[in-house]
Amino acid sequence: MAGSSFGRIFRITTWGESHGPALGCVIDGCPAGVELSEKDIQPYLDRRKPGNAAVATARKESDTAEILSGVFEGKTTGTPISVIIRNSDQHSNDYDNLKDLYRPGHADMTYDAKYGFRDHRGGGRSSGRETAARVIAGAIAVKVLKELGITVEAYTRAIGPVEADLSEYSRSAVLANATAMPDINANARALEYIADMKNKCDSCGGVMECIIKGVPAGVGDPVFDKLDALLAQAVMSIGAVKAVEIGDGIQAASSVGSRNNDQFKAGSKGQISKKSNHAGGILGGISDSSDIIVRASVKPTPSIARSQKTVNKLGENTEIEIHGRHDPVIVPRAVVVLESMCAVTILDSLLYGMGSRIDNLVSIYNK
Amino acid sequence: MAGSSFGRIFRITTWGESHGPALGCVIDGCPAGVELSEKDIQPYLDRRKPGNAAVATARKESDTAEILSGVFEGKTTGTPISVIIRNSDQHSNDYDNLKDLYRPGHADMTYDAKYGFRDHRGGGRSSGRETAARVIAGAIAVKVLKELGITVEAYTRAIGPVEADLSEYSRSAVLANATAMPDINANARALEYIADMKNKCDSCGGVMECIIKGVPAGVGDPVFDKLDALLAQAVMSIGAVKAVEIGDGIQAASSVGSRNNDQFKAGSKGQISKKSNHAGGILGGISDSSDIIVRASVKPTPSIARSQKTVNKLGENTEIEIHGRHDPVIVPRAVVVLESMCAVTILDSLLYGMGSRIDNLVSIYNK
Amino acid sequence: MAGSSFGRIFRITTWGESHGPALGCVIDGCPAGVELSEKDIQPYLDRRKPGNAAVATARKESDTAEILSGVFEGKTTGTPISVIIRNSDQHSNDYDNLKDLYRPGHADMTYDAKYGFRDHRGGGRSSGRETAARVIAGAIAVKVLKELGITVEAYTRAIGPVEADLSEYSRSAVLANATAMPDINANARALEYIADMKNKCDSCGGVMECIIKGVPAGVGDPVFDKLDALLAQAVMSIGAVKAVEIGDGIQAASSVGSRNNDQFKAGSKGQISKKSNHAGGILGGISDSSDIIVRASVKPTPSIARSQKTVNKLGENTEIEIHGRHDPVIVPRAVVVLESMCAVTILDSLLYGMGSRIDNLVSIYNK
Amino acid sequence: MAGSSFGRIFRITTWGESHGPALGCVIDGCPAGVELSEKDIQPYLDRRKPGNAAVATARKESDTAEILSGVFEGKTTGTPISVIIRNSDQHSNDYDNLKDLYRPGHADMTYDAKYGFRDHRGGGRSSGRETAARVIAGAIAVKVLKELGITVEAYTRAIGPVEADLSEYSRSAVLANATAMPDINANARALEYIADMKNKCDSCGGVMECIIKGVPAGVGDPVFDKLDALLAQAVMSIGAVKAVEIGDGIQAASSVGSRNNDQFKAGSKGQISKKSNHAGGILGGISDSSDIIVRASVKPTPSIARSQKTVNKLGENTEIEIHGRHDPVIVPRAVVVLESMCAVTILDSLLYGMGSRIDNLVSIYNK
Numbered sequence A, B, C, D: 001m002a003g004s005s006f007g008r009i010f011r012i013t014t015w016g017e018s019h020g021p022a023l024g025c026v027i028d029g030c031p032a033g034v035e036l037s038e039k040d041i042q043p044y045l046d047r048r049k050p051g052n053a054a055v056a057t058a059r060k061e062s063d064t065a066e067i068l069s070g071v072f073e074g075k076t077t078g079t080p081i082s083v084i085i086r087n088s089d090q091h092s093n094d095y096d097n098l099k100d101l102y103r104p105g106h107a108d109m110t111y112d113a114k115y116g117f118r119d120h121r122g123g124g125r126s127s128g129r130e131t132a133a134r135v136i137a138g139a140i141a142v143k144v145l146k147e148l149g150i151t152v153e154a155y156t157r158a159i160g161p162v163e164a165d166l167s168e169y170s171r172s173a174v175l176a177n178a179t180a181m182p183d184i185n186a187n188a189r190a191l192e193y194i195a196d197m198k199n200k201c202d203s204c205g206g207v208m209e210c211i212i213k214g215v216p217a218g219v220g221d222p223v224f225d226k227l228d229a230l231l232a233q234a235v236m237s238i239g240a241v242k243a244v245e246i247g248d249g250i251q252a253a254s255s256v257g258s259r260n261n262d263q264f265k266a267g268s269k270g271q272i273s274k275k276s277n278h279a280g281g282i283l284g285g286i287s288d289s290s291d292i293i294v295r296a297s298v299k300p301t302p303s304i305a306r307s308q309k310t311v312n313k314l315g316e317n318t319e320i321e322i323h324g325r326h327d328p329v330i331v332p333r334a335v336v337v338l339e340s341m342c343a344v345t346i347l348d349s350l351l352y353g354m355g356s357r358i359d360n361l362v363s364i365y366n367k
Helices: A038-048 A092-098 A108-115 A121-126 A128-147 A171-176 A184-199 A227-236 A249-254 A331-352 A358-365 B038-048 B092-098 B108-115 B121-126 B128-147 B171-176 B184-199 B227-236 B249-254 B331-352 B358-365 C038-048 C092-098 C108-115 C121-126 C128-147 C171-176 C184-199 C227-236 C249-254 C331-352 C358-365 D038-048 D092-098 D108-115 D121-126 D128-147 D171-176 D184-199 D227-236 D249-254 D331-352 D358-365
Strands: A011-016 A022-028 A065-067 A081-086 A151-159 A206-213 A241-246 A264-266 A272-274 A292-298 A308-311 A317-320 B011-016 B022-028 B065-067 B081-086 B151-159 B206-213 B241-246 B264-266 B272-274 B292-298 B307-311 B317-321 C011-016 C022-028 C065-067 C081-086 C151-159 C206-213 C241-246 C264-266 C272-274 C292-298 C307-311 C317-321 D011-016 D022-028 D065-067 D081-086 D151-159 D206-213 D241-246 D264-266 D272-274 D292-298 D307-311 D317-321
Touching: A011 A128, A011 C022, A011 C081, A022 A128, A022 C011, A038 A065, A038 A128, A038 A331, A081 A128, A081 C011, A108 A121, A121 A128, A128 A151, A128 A331, A128 D358, A151 A171, A151 A184, A151 A331, A206 A331, A206 B249, A227 A241, A227 A292, A227 A331, A227 B227, A227 B241, A241 A249, A241 B227, A241 B249, A249 B206, A249 B241, A249 B292, A264 B307, A292 A331, A292 B249, A358 D128, A358 D358, B011 B128, B011 D022, B011 D081, B022 B128, B022 D011, B038 B065, B038 B128, B038 B331, B081 B128, B081 D011, B108 B121, B121 B128, B128 B151, B128 B331, B128 C358, B151 B171, B151 B184, B151 B331, B206 B331, B227 B241, B227 B292, B227 B331, B241 B249, B292 B331, B358 C128, B358 C358, C011 C128, C022 C128, C038 C065, C038 C128, C038 C331, C081 C128, C108 C121, C121 C128, C128 C151, C128 C331, C151 C171, C151 C184, C151 C331, C206 C331, C206 D249, C227 C241, C227 C292, C227 C331, C227 D227, C227 D241, C241 C249, C241 D227, C241 D249, C249 D206, C249 D241, C249 D292, C264 D307, C292 C331, C292 D249, C307 D264, D011 D128, D022 D128, D038 D065, D038 D128, D038 D331, D081 D128, D108 D121, D121 D128, D128 D151, D128 D331, D151 D171, D151 D184, D151 D331, D206 D331, D227 D241, D227 D292, D227 D331, D241 D249, D292 D331
Parallel strands: none
Antiparallel strands: A011 A022, A022 A081, A065 A081, A151 A206, A206 A292, A241 A292, A241 B241, A264 A272, A308 A317, A308 B264, B011 B022, B022 B081, B065 B081, B151 B206, B206 B292, B241 B292, B264 B272, B307 B317, C011 C022, C022 C081, C065 C081, C151 C206, C206 C292, C241 C292, C241 D241, C264 C272, C307 C317, D011 D022, D022 D081, D065 D081, D151 D206, D206 D292, D241 D292, D264 D272, D307 D317
């Protein structure tokens, strides 16, 4: 039941099936007075689109966003922003032969178990297409955060065994490379690896990472709503993500305290920084003003053209081959989704904690 | 602000500081009619207690739970269950010299940034002691789940470089071993490693894992409230956890689709199972009836007796040495916290989705 | 911030401004398997439409609902149902002269105070037009409740000084009468009164009531989420409602215990009923199986053609006359909104409490 | 299930049964830095206590509050404030003869219907005693609001047929009079009426009202979280309340627009006020800077010593006489509960909307 909303103040609700007439997002709780138009959203949707035949499905969606509410005379009004995308390129019939079969690695079986039946066309609600709606919200959150001096940038860190060289990081490379990797060499090798997978009727996964800069110390809440805990929910909720790491992540488990601790140092004006950032910008669930680092491991695309054993709706053993339009790897397109979910989470936590000190409250309300 | 509650129907709220008079948990939304007494809770609290000098602090807390509400004539009434633990062994003065210093790897600096000041005694609210309150809720959730045929078992998988041999898994070993590892050999080697760390005035981390058996297919919600997403929030909210993995976790990123997909097979009575469980029991955010597998990477204890560079409240550079009672590794005591958070999350998702099909609703309400 | 969502499991989110391109509702958490099409929704929207020139604005909205998601092959899938209404008859220019003036009794001033500016066209988000989106959700909730044997019926009880004679209650009269009153005589007198108001460039208010039948005993939660408390929120959230009563409501304050208490009686099969229903079907926040009775007092329409003193955006004293299309009374059109909010609240509470007893849980999950 | 929490940022959770060992409240999300001790809470608890034999039960509870967390060195830390009251004067045996009987007007029957059984001692969780926990939260909210220049004052407006003369309003009279009425004459007449009821083994109800001064314009959220809607939930959730009114309330239904509209006027410094306050300080769900007025109608105490028809747990017809310690009217003791719920609601809405404008956000975060 429910489950399609995220956030406590900056609250987003997505809706829509892969092959329904449309999908969209309602963003409630966006501050008023932010300049916003479809032009702010489109570049983010474009990054999610299957642009490069080498790495992505041939499905052609124009993915044109239309803002239906919450913006007046070019500015957000503080009321719900409803944005809709009409689906255009629906090859629903491609899925007719899969109607009664449970695709391994997909949610077909579990949706039937939960709801009794499902919209089988392209995965319905469980399709990666749902994330287009998240990207809409992300584009808006990124815009608000930018006004506060906060930037959110994600990229591909690895595709299968090919790892990016982060010392060569370039934002323009991330945006230009078909793999969304930040260096050109790794991008080239990854493309080869992907091509090889495709030839073998197989698929691969990878790792993506997001760096959030400029978050002041003090954002996030203790205990269950820790900033890293909410980021973990946000990022794990992206389909195909199987692991979420903060800072050094799993490497921290084999480190030692003297190395893993980030020692503090004072700047000339008394500001506090850290000599290292193993923690990934969060201590005790609250931002410490250094870069926030979030990493996600993505499983290989489950749709492959090889024959696989499965079961049909009647509970009979059978086999399945999945043809049609499928990405051999989804990481390059998922990078902007990671960026979006991180932006939404950071903005929501920032808004949520604004009244955490009575002295600040008094200075705001008694002026 | 806020942040101390978790769950939508089975909703827990923890409170209390490390060196305050008491700490506790309010569990709202527990089904009525469950037999419950302090005897059900105590064994879980005892597992969290520092029992073994080799691996844990010498702090002696009796950690005796007292149920103050929600139970009548030995059964839960459906109303909030309030459970309290009085703190007994408070060496608050141990912390006086740390009062104005920011301990590296701790939340001292971020709490001050957020709230303007903090209860510095033993970390106050950010102390690992808060998790005693979670364990109370976990013990209750485990008891309810058991009535539904669901078991939740966590254990230590690795301490620093020492990995457990899971082929030797034994629940009694987990409960008996000081490291909460499931095999005796690894336990012995891990204890040596921990002793070595202690001698070096250093600390170490590790990996813990939880297996949930018996969850029927269909538990969990799509999109943001996916079962794995909520587990990720629940587990990342445990202090010192830096990574959460489901099933194969980060290994999935370097696998290929043909290997990572779990193929389905039908049983003789039409029931559906999987030939493997790389997914860790969750597909599309919904349980698939196989074991749910959750793994957490824990950073080394930040409190170490070595000298570290830091900053004081006035923003001046200084050094710090942390003496007193500290675990050289927290994993063995955190295992029951992992188990608790998983149990709470599973029960909440199960209760939340009960009305997901109209045919079930009709059969329940129109009988 | 936020505020446009209601419900915990059956959760609705409305969006859209009076004179924007469209408005709509996302209904998340609707049980799967319910037959649903636009035909189920349209009659409810039609009841909210200004149909009768005597009582309503001359604005002509076709108010055609389009379902964009959550329904497949004629049945709800359990995923978010997104329904949209395109706005067609927008006389935005009617409002240009009101742009910088604060209409008395409207939210113009308070929206500016909160958000810094506002969509002034027809009240923007604060317009009664927002309730069209609620009616969509209500139509769906009513349909689900009907399958469970629960009916929800609202009607006009009074218009200004004219009170309906409930002993003559007829559902068809409610649906046929321009005032939504249940008896013909009162309807005629109320229409005269409304015409008189209109001639005087004035407006009037009234009282509406909703009766919910068939709710089994045991629906609702203790303390803050009492069924009557949630109904109070739901109904008070309808613009222009200034009072909410349950059962005898304000009359209870001047009654005495021996008269106000509803004594119990047993049926031949052991079922329990009450000899009276002063309580309005709810005891301690939980349904008692008798009719649930909710009453709302509605203020006179604030838009009147008379001259009124007011202030402009610059803080200068001035006068205002509001011409254009305005209902002299909104009660007849608000009745279906009351019905909708009651249906949504009852369904949400029913779903929320399904797991309140362990014996029921065991029988459902261990079968 | 659940239901014992209220608020989104300033979030309170109450627990405890009438005759259990203790009851309490956890207040999460209180701003840090507020001076707080038990001395701030006790006067509010004392106002709720049965002080005057004429109007209240003879139960003697010392109702001593103990703060267990969230306060350090005399100031709130921003973490959960847990406050507990030990129950002392439990005459549980008084209730043994009512164990299997359903008291008319009480929640006995509905709790059994929902949960299968109940703590029958003194109403258990459904007892008015639960409101002592709300008063704790209210005392804290009032203290925070006072720092922001906001005051919250409630009083008795009517007892049965006796109405207070508000032109004689005196806060000290409210606090001194046994009825919590603001004028001495009405207090005297009300006491006579109550004595008469007691002699007749009957009980009575009344009306209470709360005035909140100093709330700046702009507090509250549109649509479902309107300030008046949340106040309605908060106030209707107080046991025995059967109606909630804002401003003119039910009188608005029989008024006309030209009279009911509050016309605006500008002050010399451009500040906007209203020439009247029929709206009760809220327009479109958002505060307009005039006094917020909330009124609640309270039913007669259901416990009366007269014989009433009822049913027992076996579903058999029988009779019941309720002896023991019962208030002939609960209004005087409920006034501080009304005040508390209003204070909590206002503070929560104020904190929730702090980030509603980007210009404010930028000035706070980019300084």
